[in-house]
Amino acid sequence: MELYNLPIHSLEKMLTEGDISSVELTAAVFDRIDQVEGKISAYITLDRENAQLAAKRADEKIAAGEGGGLCGIPLSIKDAICTKGLKTTGGSKILEPFVPPYDATVIAKLKEQGAVILGKVSMDEFAMGSSNENCAFGIPKNPWNLEHICGGSSGGSAASVAASECIASLGSDTGGSVRQPASHCSVVGLKPTYGRVSRFGLLAFASSLDQIGPLSKDVRDSAIMLNAIGGYDPKDSTSINKEMPDYTAALTDGLQGMKIGIPKEYFTDALDPEVRAAVDNGIKLLQGAGGEVVDLSLPHTEYGVAAYYIIAPAEASSNLARYDGVKYGFREKESESLAEMYSKTRSQGFGDEVKRRIIIGTYALSSGYYDAYYKKASQVRTLIVEDYQKAFSQCDILVSPVTPGPAWKLGEKIADPLSMYLSDVLTISTNLAGLPGISVPCGFSSKGLPIGFQIQASHFEEEKLFKAAYNLEQQLDLQPKYPTL
């Protein structure tokens, strides 16, 4: 077995027992990157030199008996997460030259533990998109079929994990941006409870929805990653001061006593039959493990997309106002006046999808429209929260597909943003309600494209997610594990 194909928990053991060094492991992953990156285009920036230094330091730490966890493990990081001294573009031309003078809290935590950061991976510009085609620096391909999208917005993260160009990755999920690409690339993607993981240093798209989450080769790695990045951060007022359990402790066999909610609104005729079949099979396996199925309803699900595409652009229109050419990043230099500089900088610096959402958001917040759009959307959001509260009084977890169908072909939906938006219907409500959700691989379509299984739980009940996901993974033992590249 190649080192780069192994999960964190195997490598951790090999590292601490001295079977391999982090320097070797890191070199092996870079070799893999050199081998396949030409096909995948997952990375925007590679940081070989610092990665090797970090690997050396990790080896010293391990030698001193301070290893374990993520120490010495090579990771890729979504380019929306600030890394001190390492270019952080957000997938946008407007931030192309930006080098943060600070680390995001999650990065500081990873470094503290001795993780090795390989580089920054591709994403839809400012995390706006579901296919990773909205990136100013190349479009990553689905490792399972290079003609298909890898999903978005954390497409580079999912592709780099699936193609073994890293051991695990950090992405961010605003409306499904971790779970959806994870589903399309047959990796595990976790969106933690809003407030579980610090947002400090994450380029803001929609502050009330954004949450950083890991993409990994399996469920245990996902739990290890959350152990590493979770917890209260005084630098993020929206992070919540709640005890961090050891999430790997939840990974036990058997689901006796667990009630599995099946929301009927997630199983409409719009689902691809192959997706439906794979998810139904997953549900059967959970039942087989001892879970008890409960049919229920989340009646406001259908309004989720509409509410989301008001709230997220509204917040984005304000969050992205700082990219004005004055202080950092790209500036159009030929302008004669301040207004012209603003206008040209932002027209040339942002891509179409970002501009589209800034315009939608600006409109939704405008005086005279606020009540009809933003306020209404916030009310819908409250209804969705209430739906979930009712549901979780009847069950422990909710299960569903992650996406209505497998990954589509590159370019297929790029001219039709609305159909792209609608593909987010199954993941968006989780963010609107601030809940945790996970995507676990559960099968392949007849064309060999991955299908994901989504599990949602109540606030701070990630342990239930992990337990159910782990049982599914163990029962299913899905093959193949890696794409042929």
Added chain:
Amino acid sequence: MEFEIVIGLEVHAQLKTNTKIFCGCTTSFGAAPNSHTCPVCLGMPGVLPVLNKQVVDYSIRMALATNCEINRTNQFARKNYFYPDLPKGYQVSQFDLPIAEHGWVKIEVEDESKKIGLTRIHMEEDAGKLVHDEREPKSYVDLNRTAVPLIEIVSEPDLRSPEEAVAYLKKIHSILRYLDICDGNMQEGSFRCDANISLRPHGQKELGTRTELKNMNSFRNVQRALEYEIRRQRDLLLEGEEVVQATLLWDPDRNVTSSMRSKEEAHDYRYFPDPDLVPIVIDEEWIETARASLPELPGQRKQRFMEELGLPAYDAEVLTAAKELADYFEAALLGYDNAKKLSNWIMTELMREFKGGGPEDIAACKVSPANLAALLTMVQKGTISGKIAKTVFSDMMESGKEAEAIVKEKNLSQMSDEGDLVRIVQEIMADNPEQVEQFRDGKTKVMGFFVGQLMKKTKGQANPQMANELFQKELTK
């Protein structure tokens, strides 16, 4: 036609916290440009604000001091607009859920007391500053002031004259300084004021079209700008023209207002709740702790000066307007117990001689309260005359020396030794037999002549009352 003047004021007061509202940067003035900044106040990508609790605490104190209702749950909102001094492209402020609402303060104008309503108090962050290069078409941005905490205090349109507006402004200024939450410096911009002003025919209910006045950086400028704008609006209305809603800048050098922007160019700020900041929840305990920490406020102190010291309302108002002046007065009172005489001295002699910026600068005065008390005690004991005391006081103001030292040095104490004075009185009578004759013939007016002679001989040091008595006695012998 006579018009009623309707004025409402918006005051921006910079709070005297050590650090900025959402980061740990210092709020101190005068540093090199952009040296008091960090990724958070620079609005760099991905950073997040963390509220400085002291800002809330100070705001609660101001709310309590101005009789406001405190919103137990209040919230920050984003005010969106583009400008280079605003690094995030929005200002964090409060909109539909401010920290406090529905308050009032009392003002005194021409011996009449009037309640002025406060619509709201809200917390927000300050913007930075642009520095323009005169020689080339370049502007520089200094973000030291960015995110310094402000409270905005909005009055109801209850003010009916420039005098009332200034009285209200001084009252707010005074309360802020008593609370010690704002340094009140109008020149440096830590206390700023905008005015909304409109005119309407007497008896008309609905308000006339208003204009907004900005850039008035002294109480005097507020008065003059309002007077100017009232004249301008009145002239327009009398000529049958319309007042155009606009924002006007006061030009203190030319004494005119000029248009900054009209309503058509008005911003749509697209306020919405700031998702990076959780709602602020204020419990009773927080409020009660703040209430317990409130100092005596100007109104209460004025009342006490009137009731306990027997000062007239006018004196009490003048003395308590600035906390420092009232403190000075009370400190002097420890060494001298005639409150009214002390008040007279402070309001006339001291304020005339004192060349500070205002009553609040009294701490810089060279005459300490104890020294002033010592001087007045010397007058009371008859050691020096009231007239001499004024000369001594001028000297004290200049040199900072103690009263007694000056009196001793210049040999200014009054001759109150009866024996010495009798001898001089007798000499004067012997030298001026003609006047003695006149007095004894009933021309008592010559007494003035005798006293004058005595003062001349004693170089003004004789106790005039004693001199009078002695002459009376000797001449009628």
